[in-house]
Amino acid sequence: MDVTNRTDTSPLLDAQGLVKHFAAKRVVDGVGLQCRSGEILGMLGANGAGKTTTLRMCYGFLRPDAGKVRIDGIDRVNDPDGANRLIGVCTQDDTFDTDFTVRDNLLRFGHYFRPRPSGLEGRVERLLARFDLARYADAKPDTLSGGYRRRLMIARALVHQPKVLFLDEPTTGLDPQARMSVWELVDSLRQEGLAIVLTTHYMDEAERLSDNLLVLKEGRVVSSGAPRTVLGDLVGEHVVVLDANILQAGAVQQWLREEGIGEPTRILNTWQIALDGAGLARFSAAFGELRFEVRPPNLDDLFLQLSDNTL
């Protein structure tokens, strides 16, 4: 695409100390994040963790009660027009203009930016071709399938050649094939130098796409960095999987309490217990006679821990 390749490593999105209250509740509490050219930052957290509120402050829907957001060095409070010119936003809900066709949606959006996108009509045709929307160019958006609607939403967010792209749960509700095609598009946008901030509930999506993760819980950042680092920080090195209906269940629970781990995460009839290396050695020593599996942790474990408030 047409994103200028940056040679420096200064962040295109730089948010510091974001705070937001709704009524008396502090829903975002001092969140900071950065995203550079050619990087995807995945934001994770359970419902109510503050992901969407943080994202909305970054793209200007909401005004932070405290903190700063800079887009390529532009302070969004001092120069909202300048900041908004550099960002593209794909919201979770479809918000295309149902009074216009697919092509006219893209053209119409070009009118909402100054300076106007250069060569708008040619760019729209290229976007239609790239996002496989050309055959639907004269159709109304609400006649498209879910996957093509998402494509249109992402294409629309790129009409004005932004440097930073916000994707709020871009594949929610899509079938696996449509999800993978969106992943490929997002990955190609990263390769072209866009800084992309992504929120998702799909852990495989976050794991496959994200260069860095930002994990939120109750409005605060509990971990950030490369996915493996975050998993190590929050989940541990290993996950022990064992039958929850074993005779020694009580003894295992007692051991977990003594270790300060608390209640194990239950999935159907299994317990999933996150342990570091030393913890696994102690568990094996204590319950050598038990049959259990040990696997590396994944983001599903992280998400379950966040949801269960067991961190």
Added chain:
Amino acid sequence: MRHYLAVAAWQSWAVLNRHMVVYLRNWHTAALPPIFEPVILLLVFGVGLGSNIPAFDWQAQNVTYLAYLAPGILAYTVFMTAFFQALFAAYIRMHYQKTWDGQLTTQVRLEHVVWGEALWAATLGLAYAVIVMFVLAGFSIAGWLDLHWSGVIATLPLLFLAGVAFAALGLLFTAIVPTIDHMNIPFYLVIMPLGFASSTYFPLESDNLLAQAWLVINPLHHLAEGIRLLLLSGVWSFHLMAAVLLLGLMILILLPVDLRLLRHRVLGEG
């Protein structure tokens, strides 16, 4: 002040442009109501009902009911068009079509969306009023009306101002009605007192102090009476100045309130 300055921002006019493009695509069907409605009203009430009403004294001159009604329809058209465009059409764009949410992902901010809606509603109200003027001109040519046309063009900015003010009132209800089913609330709260008790369709003369006070503060009353005096007598009356003041006051007060309420409704803030 920032809220008021947004009226001049390019984003507000880009929003207006979007609504105009959509409207003009359907101009051939959309233009029928504003043409036929005044024709029907003038024929049914002005000519039909008016034939049973003897000419009466109004402002020291003897007028037919058709002549009395014609300027009232002009004012009423701006009022109804702008109010309902900012109420129903804006609500549908905001709530069902998510047009606002899409616009807000660009350089357009909420103050531009709100001003764009108000400016578009006023533009449409003015356009419909101009159509009514052409209909009245047709009645004049037919010899059914004897109107003073000099100076009427000068009322166009006032009609636009009225459109913005009534749109600001419509947007207030767009911001607060829980669902589209609650749109009957503004009908009873606004259309009945503001629209009907306004000297548009019939002279409202009363010794009752409350009724007199209501007429003093009702901008539609001053708008209708001002245009009526201009069209029937060629007189520039204090009603026109009163209308400017009251309509300007409505805009000054209502637009920031609309924005605050819509910021809460659309963005979840405040």
